[in-house]
Amino acid sequence: xxxxxxxxxxxxxxxxxxxxxxxxxxxxxxxxxxxxxxxxxxxxxxxxxxxxxxxxxxxxxxxxxxxxxxxxxxxxxxxxxxxxxxxxxxxxxxxxxxxxxxxxxxxxxxxxxxxxxxxxxxxxxxxxxxxxxxxxxxxxxxxxxxxxxxxxxxxxxxxxxxxxxxxxxxxxxxxxxxxxxxxxxx
Numbered sequence: 001x002x003x004x005x006x007x008x009x010x011x012x013x014x015x016x017x018x019x020x021x022x023x024x025x026x027x028x029x030x031x032x033x034x035x036x037x038x039x040x041x042x043x044x045x046x047x048x049x050x051x052x053x054x055x056x057x058x059x060x061x062x063x064x065x066x067x068x069x070x071x072x073x074x075x076x077x078x079x080x081x082x083x084x085x086x087x088x089x090x091x092x093x094x095x096x097x098x099x100x101x102x103x104x105x106x107x108x109x110x111x112x113x114x115x116x117x118x119x120x121x122x123x124x125x126x127x128x129x130x131x132x133x134x135x136x137x138x139x140x141x142x143x144x145x146x147x148x149x150x151x152x153x154x155x156x157x158x159x160x161x162x163x164x165x166x167x168x169x170x171x172x173x174x175x176x177x178x179x180x181x182x183x184x185x186x
Contacts, residue, residue, distance in 0.1 A: 003180055006030050007073035008040035009066075011080030011091025015044060018150050019113045023079040026109060026143075029168050030075065034175055040077075041066045043090045050090060056097040067094075071102045075109070075171055076136070078127065082114030086126045095130065103134035107174045109167050110142035120144045137174075141167040 008027035024040040031038035043050065049060040054068060070076060080087035083138040110127045114120070123142035130137045143164050149157035155164075 005037045005073050006075040006077065007038070007069050008038070009070055009094070010042040010078070011088040013043045013088065013090055014122070016153050017042065017081070018145070018147070018153055019079050019081045021153055022111055022113055022145055022155055023077050026077050026111060026164050026168065029079070029164070030171050034166065034172070036074070039069055041069070043088070043094065046094060050094060053097055056099075061099065068096065071098065073106070075107045075175070076103070077109045077111065078131075079111035079113065080110055080127070082119040082122045085119060086122060087112070087130070094159040095134070098134070100134060102134040103131065106136045107171065108136045109137060109139050109171065110146050113146070114144065115144070117145050117146060137165055139170045141170055143167055149161075
C-alpha cells in the first residue's frame with residue numbers, strides 16, 4: 001500500500017459542528033500515528049449540487065473531488081449528527097450517489113453525535129447497515145458522543161476519547177495487515 005490516505009466525512013450541514021470536529025479528531029489521530037495523508041469533509045464541502053443531484057454525474061466539480069477522495073481513501077471515518085433517530089438526509093444522499101461497489105472492503109470507522117444517550121444505537125442500527133450494503137469493512141468499535149461529552153465544541157469526555165482510541169487501534173491492525181508491516185498498537 002503506497003501513500004495511504006485517510007478521509008473523514010461528516011453529515012453535518014452547519015459550522016461549527018461537533019460532529020465534524022469529532023470526525024476530524026479521529027482522522028488526525030490515525031493520520032499522525034501512521035503518517036498518513038488526510039482530509040476531512042462535510043456536507044457543506046460537497047456544496048449545493050448535492051441536493052439536486054440524482055446521479056453522481058450531476059455533482060459539480062467541487063463535489064466530484066470529495067467523492068473521488070472518499071472512494072480512493074484507504075481508510076474512511078464517517079460521522080453524522082443524529083436527526084430523528086438516524087443520520088442526516090444529505091449524508092445518506094451523498095452515499096446514495098456512489099456506485100454500490102465503490103466502498104467494497106474499505107475499512108470504515110463509524111461515529112455519530114447526538115443530544116443524549118437515547119440515540120446511541122444510531123451507529124449500530126443506521127450506520128452499520130448502510131456500510132454493510134456497500135460491503136465495506138465497518139470496524140467493530142463504533143463511537144457515539146453526546147452533547148455533554150463536548151466543551152465549547154471540543155470532545156472532552158475521557159470515556160469517549162478512550163473508545164475512539166480503541167477504534168484507532170483497530171485501524172492499526174488493519175493497516176498492518178494490508179501493508180504487510182508490523183505496526184504495534186500503542
